Amino acid sequence: MTDIVSPVPSSFTKTVSPARRDIGIKRRYAAERRFRMYGIAAILTGLFFLFLLLWTVISNGYTAFQQTTITLPIEFSEKIIDPKNERAENPGKLMAANYPLLVRDALIKVLNIDPSNRALVKRATDMVSASARTQLRDVVVANPAVIGTTVNVSLLAEGNVDSANKGQIDLDVDEARRKVNNQQLAWMKQLNDAGVMTKEFNTGLFTYGASSRPEAAGVGVAALGSLYMMLIVLVLSLPIGVAASIYLEEFAPKNRFTDLIEVNINNLAAVPSIVYGLLGLSIFINFAGMPRSAAVVGGLVLTLMTLPTIIIATRAALKAVPPSIRAAALGLGASKMQTIFHHVLPLAAPGILTGTIIGLAHALGETAPLLLIGMVAFVVDFPGSPMQPSTALPVQIYMWANEAERAFVERTSGAIIILLAFLIVMNFGAILLRRRFERRW
Amino acid sequence: MLFAVPVGLFSAIYMAEYARPSVRATAKPLLEILAGIPTIVYGFFALVTVGPFLRDISAELNGLVTGDYTSFIQAQSVLTAGLVMGIMLIPFVSSLSDDIITQVPRAMRDGSLGLGATRSETIKRVILPAALPGIVGALLLTASRAVGETMIVVLAAGVAARLQLNPFEPMTTVTVKIVNQLTGDLEFTSPQTLVAFALGITLFVITLCLNIYALYIVRKYREQYE
Structure with missing residues (x-):
């Protein structure tokens, strides 16, 4: 440390005699x-x-x-769905029918299993996701005319079978400790050869909500929740942030008070995000009585978080507009308002937008404050409005990261890819904007 | 921090002093991508990749030294969290110090080079001492960020509330404690919630002090050259 502090290069004094200078230069170039x-x-x-x-x-x-x-040929047999033929007067019957039985029968037929061997049948039906029940129910409820006919339906495979089919389960492990047993593997091969079991593009990942079964879990609900929050953040923080910075930059007198505000804003930008979560919990939920785990609260908390970022970026952008523009506009008789809104603001707009996008991207990836206001909810249904419970993308990732199953690790990474894709697009947009409109005065 | 500071500082120095504009134009945005990645992703990275990797490595090392293949680093450990947090902080350190180093006036650099110093000598003996207050301020800002960081620690460091100095085992931090206290279904006025708020205040005060001090240093330094 001592030689760093000394302002004069000490080697300078050493390099006096030519002989020593040569050695010194070699050493110094090596150091270089x-x-x-x-x-x-x-x-x-x-x-x-x-x-x-x-x-x-x-x-x-x-x-x-x-x-x-x-894909199984499901026979929508009337005997199983509606044995007493009372669906006309009681449509609820269709909701409660024994759909898993249909799947079982179809599997027995496709795999040629002896129906009396219960253990074998159980293993076979385990290969199809338990969500097949709701899937078939939706088919029947949407179109009761299918009852009595045989229709090919693509059912989701169970999470472990899915992993095995993608080659992610180590098949050398002892059968007792493996999630998929040899019998099921043989069936899988049979189904694959018959073209019944296929790998398709996973649209469910984008449309489904939370689920404890990996094959039926998706980020749809979480993405919608994130979208609501981003809208709220944008609508609130952009006008407030821009207005605040215009006042601070153009109108406010330079005194102790504005100095204090400036220091505070700089500090707010560096406050840990979890503290904002605590604030949201106590003010918005406990004091103002807003609903828990609603996108509205999340949006408000994230607004508070992004405000300092936007204010700082906007002030920097406004500061970069040269005073000559202002002087010229004022000199031509424009009022202060006109100067700002007609000349200064348009010139500063790219900078403001860049700051906003970066702030939004930051808010989109933020998890900790949302955990505290109860957004870690198990939400299956799509939220109809921002006031209803919802989750957000990063929170969904957090929840999935805590799940143990192999298939969930894959889903977590999938969700991360989606989130990163959004963020990279946003950041890239910000960089492009900056490149495009960057000008030196 | 031990990891982030040298890496971040050296990349800043290289970017500011040596790198050609084309290298700078590609490497800087790439490093800034690291800053844009949400912390939850780092947490997942720590959980899935770094943690098991450290555990296996330590098992191998232990096996080589003592013949006993049990790992002394657990998958969820302070070391994992620290390492991943270090990765996260690299861009903060480097872009902040980059700004500060480029602010050092040209004349100081030229003077030193003109007296025959090599570039690394110029950097070590002239630029770094001149930029030191600013760099210290930047490091304090980064430190306050690390203290307030939550998601990485939640996923990577575990929740064992033990007071110990062994970085190879799970430990907890203030932020994790807050998350754990508040994510259940609790009455608002229950002692557990109040504990969480007390911890929140502590955290806030610590980071606020760090920030104010850091901003003060950075500001004071800036005024010298303007």
């Missing part, structure tokens, strides 16, 4: 190269971790965009 190497190594380390991270996520997650389905 070494130092340079450190710099390159540091940057490469950073980039290495960036790629490692992306690679982990993508290699784990790309399979989440595919889903194994089993």
Whole structure:
């Protein structure tokens, strides 16, 4: 440390005699190269971790965009669905019918299993997701005319079968400790050869809500919740932020009070996000009595979080507009309002937009405050309005990351890919805007 | 922090002093992507990749030294959380220090180079001392960020509330404690919730002090050259 503090290069005094200077230069150039190497190594380390991270996520997650389905000829037999023929007067009967039985019968037929061997039948039906029940119910309720006919329906395969089909389950492990047993593997091969079991693009990942079964879990609800929150954040924080910074930059007198405000805003930007979560919990939920785990509360908390970012960015953008523009507009007789809204603001707009986009991207990826206001809810239905319970994308990732099943690791990575795709698009947009409109005065 | 500071600082120095504009134009946005990735993703990365990797490595090392293949680093440990947090902080350190280093006036650099110092000597003996207050301020800002960081620690460091100094085992932090206290179904006035709020205040005060001090240093330093 001592030689760093000394302002005069000490080697300068040493290099007096020619003989010693030569040795010194060699050593110093070596030090120079070494130092340079450190710099390159540091940057490469950073980039290495960036790629490692992306690679982990993508290699784990790309399979989440595919889903194994089993297409079975389901016989919608009237005997099983509606034995007493009372669906005309009591439509609720259709909701409660024994749909798993239909799946079982179809599987028995396709796989040629002896129906009296219960253990074998049980294993076979385990291969189809338990969500098949609701899937068939929806088919029947939507179109009661299918009863009595045989229709090919693509059912979701169970999570473990799905993983096995994608080659993610180690088949060398002892059968007793494996999630998929040999019998099921043999069936899988049979179904694959028959073209019944296929891998399809996983639209469910984008449309389903939360589920404890990985094959039926998706980010649909979470994405909608995030969208609501982003809208709220945008609508609230952009006008407030821009208005605040215009006042601070153009109108406010420079005194102790505005100085204090400035210091405070800078501090707010660096307050840990979890503290905002506490604030939201106590003010919005406990004091104002807003509904828990609603997108409205999340949006408000995130608004508070992004406000300082937007204010700082906007002030910087306004500051970058040269005073000559203002002077010219004022000199031509424009009022202060006109100067700002007709000349200064349009020139500062790219900077403001960039700041807003970066703030929004930050808010989109924020998890901690949402955990505290109860957004870690198990929400299956789509929220109809921002006042209803919902989750957000990052929270969904957090919940899935805590699940143990292999199939959930894959879904988590899939959800991360979706989230990162959004963020990269937003950030890229911000960079493009900056490049495009960047000008030097 | 031990990990983030050297890496971030050296990349900042390289970017500011050595890198050609084209390298700078590609490497800087790439490093800034690291800053844009949400913390939950880092948490997942720690949970799935770094944690098991450290556990296996420590098992191998232990096996080589003592012949006993049990790992002394657990998958959820302070080390994991710290390492991943370090990765997250690299871009903060590097872009903040980059700004500060480029603010050092050209004349100081030219003077030192003109006297025959090599570039690394110029950096070590002239630019770094001049930029030191600013860099310290930047590091304090980064530190307050690390203290307030939640999601990585929730996923990577575990929830065991033990007071110990061994970084290889699970431990907990203030932020994790808050999350755990408040994510259940509790009455608002129950002692558990109030504990969480007390912890929140503590956290707020700590980071506020760090921030005010850091901003003060950064500001004071800026005024010197303007």
